[in-house]
Amino acid sequence: MDAMSKTIRVRIAPSPTGSVHLGLCRTALFNWAYARRFGGQFVLRIEDTDHDRNTQVSEQAILAALDWLGLDYDEGPGKGGPFAPYRQSERVARHLEMAQALLASGHAYRDFSTPEALDAWRAEQEARKQRVAYRGSDRDLDPEVSRRRAEAGEPFATRFRIPAGETRFEDLIRGQVTIPHEEIDDWVMVRRGGEAPTYNFVVVCDDLDMQITHVFRGEEHLVNTPKQLLVYAACGKPEPAFAHLPLMLGTDRKKLSKRTGDTSLPDYQAKGYPKEAIFNFLALQGWSLDGETDVFDRAKFVEHFDIRDVSKAGAVFDPAKFLWMAGEYLRRETVEELAQHVAPFAIEAQLMTAEAIEARRPWFLRVVASVQDRMSLYSDFPAWVAHFFQPDDAIVYDEKAEKGARKREGRAEILLAFAEALEAGRLGHTAADMAGATKAWLEDRGAKLADLFQPLRLALTGMGGGPDLFETIELLSTPSSLARIRAGAARLA
Ligand code: GLU
Numbered sequence: 001m002d003a004m005s006k007t008i009r010v011r012i013a014p015s016p017t018g019s020v021h022l023g024l025c026r027t028a029l030f031n032w033a034y035a036r037r038f039g040g041q042f043v044l045r046i047e048d049t050d051h052d053r054n055t056q057v058s059e060q061a062i063l064a065a066l067d068w069l070g071l072d073y074d075e076g077p078g079k080g081g082p083f084a085p086y087r088q089s090e091r092v093a094r095h096l097e098m099a100q101a102l103l104a105s106g107h108a109y110r111d112f113s114t115p116e117a118l119d120a121w122r123a124e125q126e127a128r129k130q131r132v133a134y135r136g137s138d139r140d141l142d143p144e145v146s147r148r149r150a151e152a153g154e155p156f157a158t159r160f161r162i163p164a165g166e167t168r169f170e171d172l173i174r175g176q177v178t179i180p181h182e183e184i185d186d187w188v189m190v191r192r193g194g195e196a197p198t199y200n201f202v203v204v205c206d207d208l209d210m211q212i213t214h215v216f217r218g219e220e221h222l223v224n225t226p227k228q229l230l231v232y233a234a235c236g237k238p239e240p241a242f243a244h245l246p247l248m249l250g251t252d253r254k255k256l257s258k259r260t261g262d263t264s265l266p267d268y269q270a271k272g273y274p275k276e277a278i279f280n281f282l283a284l285q286g287w288s289l290d291g292e293t294d295v296f297d298r299a300k301f302v303e304h305f306d307i308r309d310v311s312k313a314g315a316v317f318d319p320a321k322f323l324w325m326a327g328e329y330l331r332r333e334t335v336e337e338l339a340q341h342v343a344p345f346a347i348e349a350q351l352m353t354a355e356a357i358e359a360r361r362p363w364f365l366r367v368v369a370s371v372q373d374r375m376s377l378y379s380d381f382p383a384w385v386a387h388f389f390q391p392d393d394a395i396v397y398d399e400k401a402e403k404g405a406r407k408r409e410g411r412a413e414i415l416l417a418f419a420e421a422l423e424a425g426r427l428g429h430t431a432a433d434m435a436g437a438t439k440a441w442l443e444d445r446g447a448k449l450a451d452l453f454q455p456l457r458l459a460l461t462g463m464g465g466g467p468d469l470f471e472t473i474e475l476l477s478t479p480s481s482l483a484r485i486r487a488g489a490a491r492l493a
Contacts, residue, residue, distance in 0.1 A: 034306075044075070160227070172241055411455040419482050426441070435470050
């Protein structure tokens with residue numbers, strides 16, 4: 001099939017089980033970008049056939065994740081489309097009808113083997129230590145006999161009849177892939193009992209019915225693709241193009257898992273990673289713009305993305321780089337944007353209420369601006385500004401910072417003298433004035449900058465480092481600053 005001659009239709013087909021994994025987000029991102037770049041459609045289908053493990057909650061979480069990431073789909077649950085329904089569990093009648101058709105054409109057969117017989121076969125395989133693909137003993141049963149036994153109520157599984165030979169296909173990322181059929185079991189299409197079709201079968205039914213032209217999914221599905229290709233052939237239908245995205249690996253080069261860090265989107269949302277940083281970082285998991293540019297926006301991604309440029313080597317997910325990228329994006333935000341993003345963290349840390357933020361908005365914006373350069377994540381905000389909300393006479397001192405400040409000779413005296421000059425208005429009132437005047441003041445006293453700054457920062461903020469001190473004084477107000485400085489002089493004496 002010449003895929004390019006038709007409208008491109010890609011899809012993601014997540015199973016709503018558990019939390020939304022970053023791997024799913026990356027798969028969604030690549031499918032979405034491909035559709036957007038080449039004027040195609042991006043379909044969402046929920047593969048909820050494994051009833052026990054599916055929850056309404058995780059389906060909602062998938063929809064919310066796509067929405068949050070800005071990966072709008074053209075057809076899917078809640079949105080509808082020409083191939084509805086988009087929930088696999090609502091399509092089972094159609095799957096069973098297709099299974100019937102494959103039984104009738106001989107591409108599938110009824111396997112009446114009991115679970116005990118199958119267990120015995122498996123045990124025998126293990127004992128022999130040599131894996132031979134399963135070929136059911138009922139494979140060559142006379143079709144008429146098979147039909148009569150089924151009609152008499154004998155339970156059976158519907159299995160795909162793997163033909164002799166091999167399957168070859170051109171993976172858009174990996175190139176030519178060849179799988180000898182002797183490695184593939186006559187796999188179960190519909191489980192014993194008759195009502196429960198399996199993934200490898202229904203995925204083809206649905207992709208066919210939904211006219212999917214390109215299937216891009218994780219490398220873990222590479223083993224499934226030959227089975228699925230054989231179903232397309234059995235149905236006499238052209239197959240879509242396939243590409244298998246490289247595994248996302250941890251820095252230990254093992255499959256990304258909880259063991260080495262967070263793997264789900266909500267984990268990163270909760271930590272306050274900027275959305276665009278998550279988007280950009282996921283885009284780099286197996287793809288690159290030009291081999292060197294790490295930071296690019298979604299428009300650039302869509303403009304340049306092609307599945308054929310995805311690398312087949314595993315994509316290493318480096319948390320340190322992710323954190324760096326978060327900071328890059330956080331610093332590009334306007335103060336208003338950043339204030340909106342950090343406000344929930346300030347509220348959660350009980351530093352301010354939403355109403356207080358609103359009432360003191362100009363002040364809040366300045367506080368946010370003062371620490372913008374210091375943060376990588378929105379969740380860093382409370383730690384940088386907590387001191388603004390502590391009582392002036394009980395600022396929480398960082399242990400190391402306090403040790404450092406205590407090493408300064410004359411620390412209490414210089415703090416008191418500085419407080420006096422500040423109170424008398426001799427240092428001016430704006431941050432810029434204070435910076436200049438304090439320098440001159442220190443020169444007059446023959447003191448070094450650090451002699452004052454180290455104890456002063458500790459007294460005002462409790463920290464060893466942070467934003468501009470004069471800006472802090474302005475934001476605290478002079479009376480509050482004076483109270484802190486004097487309390488600091490007493491504590492450090
Ligand atoms: N339900 C499968 C999964 O979540 C879909 C795989 C596919 O895209 O075919 O991995």
